[in-house]
Amino acid sequence: MDGTILANLIWVISLVGHVAIIVLALIYIPRDRKPTAAMAWLLLIILFPFFGIVFFLLIGNFKLPKKRRDEQARIDTLIKGRAATAGKVVADETGWPRWFQRVAQQNEHLTALPALAGNGATLYGDYQASIDAMTAEIDTAQEWVHVEFFIVGWDDTTRGFFSAMERAVARGVSVRLLADHISSAKLPRAKETFAELDRIGVKWAWMLPVMPFKGKYQRPDLRNHRKIVVVDGQVAFMGSQNLISRDYDSEKNIKRGLKWQELVTRLTGPVVASVNAVFLSDWLIETDENLVDTEHPRVSEIPVETGPDAVVCQVVPSGPGYQTENNLRLFLSLIYGATEKVILTSPYFVPDEAMVYAITTACQRGLEVQLFVSEIGDQGLVYHAQRSYYDALLEAGVKIFMYPPPFILHSKHFSIDDNIAVIGSSNMDIRSFSLNMEVSLMVLGESFVAGMREVEQGYRDAGRQLTLEEWKKEPGRATFLDGVARLTSAVN
Numbered sequence: 001m002d003g004t005i006l007a008n009l010i011w012v013i014s015l016v017g018h019v020a021i022i023v024l025a026l027i028y029i030p031r032d033r034k035p036t037a038a039m040a041w042l043l044l045i046i047l048f049p050f051f052g053i054v055f056f057l058l059i060g061n062f063k064l065p066k067k068r069r070d071e072q073a074r075i076d077t078l079i080k081g082r083a084a085t086a087g088k089v090v091a092d093e094t095g096w097p098r099w100f101q102r103v104a105q106q107n108e109h110l111t112a113l114p115a116l117a118g119n120g121a122t123l124y125g126d127y128q129a130s131i132d133a134m135t136a137e138i139d140t141a142q143e144w145v146h147v148e149f150f151i152v153g154w155d156d157t158t159r160g161f162f163s164a165m166e167r168a169v170a171r172g173v174s175v176r177l178l179a180d181h182i183s184s185a186k187l188p189r190a191k192e193t194f195a196e197l198d199r200i201g202v203k204w205a206w207m208l209p210v211m212p213f214k215g216k217y218q219r220p221d222l223r224n225h226r227k228i229v230v231v232d233g234q235v236a237f238m239g240s241q242n243l244i245s246r247d248y249d250s251e252k253n254i255k256r257g258l259k260w261q262e263l264v265t266r267l268t269g270p271v272v273a274s275v276n277a278v279f280l281s282d283w284l285i286e287t288d289e290n291l292v293d294t295e296h297p298r299v300s301e302i303p304v305e306t307g308p309d310a311v312v313c314q315v316v317p318s319g320p321g322y323q324t325e326n327n328l329r330l331f332l333s334l335i336y337g338a339t340e341k342v343i344l345t346s347p348y349f350v351p352d353e354a355m356v357y358a359i360t361t362a363c364q365r366g367l368e369v370q371l372f373v374s375e376i377g378d379q380g381l382v383y384h385a386q387r388s389y390y391d392a393l394l395e396a397g398v399k400i401f402m403y404p405p406p407f408i409l410h411s412k413h414f415s416i417d418d419n420i421a422v423i424g425s426s427n428m429d430i431r432s433f434s435l436n437m438e439v440s441l442m443v444l445g446e447s448f449v450a451g452m453r454e455v456e457q458g459y460r461d462a463g464r465q466l467t468l469e470e471w472k473k474e475p476g477r478a479t480f481l482d483g484v485a486r487l488t489s490a491v492n
Contacts, residue, residue: 115314118304119269153244166200233297239264263411274315311445319437350429375402384485
């Protein structure tokens, strides 16, 4: 065949193939995706067809496999039968704001977990103190301990926690632990960490394991980001902190002198059963072992906290195992319900359009809106994507406070007016809304919010406010990087 004809034939076949790829992408990719995510994928595939298709096949599915989603739905039904009925006896909606009642109903509809009254909640902002508090509770355990963290590491910071688990096992206490596979297995001393768990007799399992040769596979960047500890169904902890050293045992972090700043809450009262239900759901999905009848108290069996500091709490799990973005819906509902102020704290602040509109609309309604973020970042793309939103937020009237280096403000919480707050594992970013399994706690109670106000003031005192005038002086090369990173953040 003539070389010219062959070259033309190859060119025609390539063109037809490229057009076919674009047509198929236009048909398939926008399905069940937000327009920004669909546009980001389409742009990638149009510009880089081969790379874009391979990348899409690897991480294009933003839901867990159907089997896991079906299992989550079955578990929700189980939880609803066990927890919700008893919860209605405890919760009294009489004094709740009407709009808050609607938010609680929305959460229960999405997760099967009700809002419960009669709880105690204490905040821990000191990194070691929160781990020590968890350790002390494990030393009181008589029946069982449930531990679930995104990252688990055995080091000088957590050694006491591991020793407490060992003592509990020696007393005949059942101790179970869940750790995210990719995030924990890649740590420098991961083998030693999980060998230690085996040695002391802890029953442990990976969350969302990526083991294709063992038939365990889903999109690799769908991760379980939850942080939970429950002891005997009487005390629970949840928040932003992982079970590892404050520098994450990372040479890079140590070299930069980075230290993580966290916020954790200790819970007592009926809500502990809801926190435990999230652990039991994850344990059942990962191990096929149902502990509902053996290691889960009925809500009515847990002592109710009384007095002026007792608060209403509702646990809201979210993630790709659910049909919708439970945490995003919770956050939006609360921001739109606010009447005086909205104060947000998120280490990775990469909101979608709905969140940006909710925040800027709050400013336009005359509310005081503040955002706490780190001045420096530990993840380059996320850091630059976050910065791309500062201009619009500052223009709208949001007050942005920068937490100083060498600290990474990793706390994840926000407060609404003077009586409503949320704390948990969820960042205010697209990944936490769509790709990560998260758990949030909604709280109604002035005493709890007063404690959070003290934490927020501590952030202000330690850091500084970013002004619009200062931001306008940012060099063009920095804002260019910010814009590029913002485009990549939409790929999900």
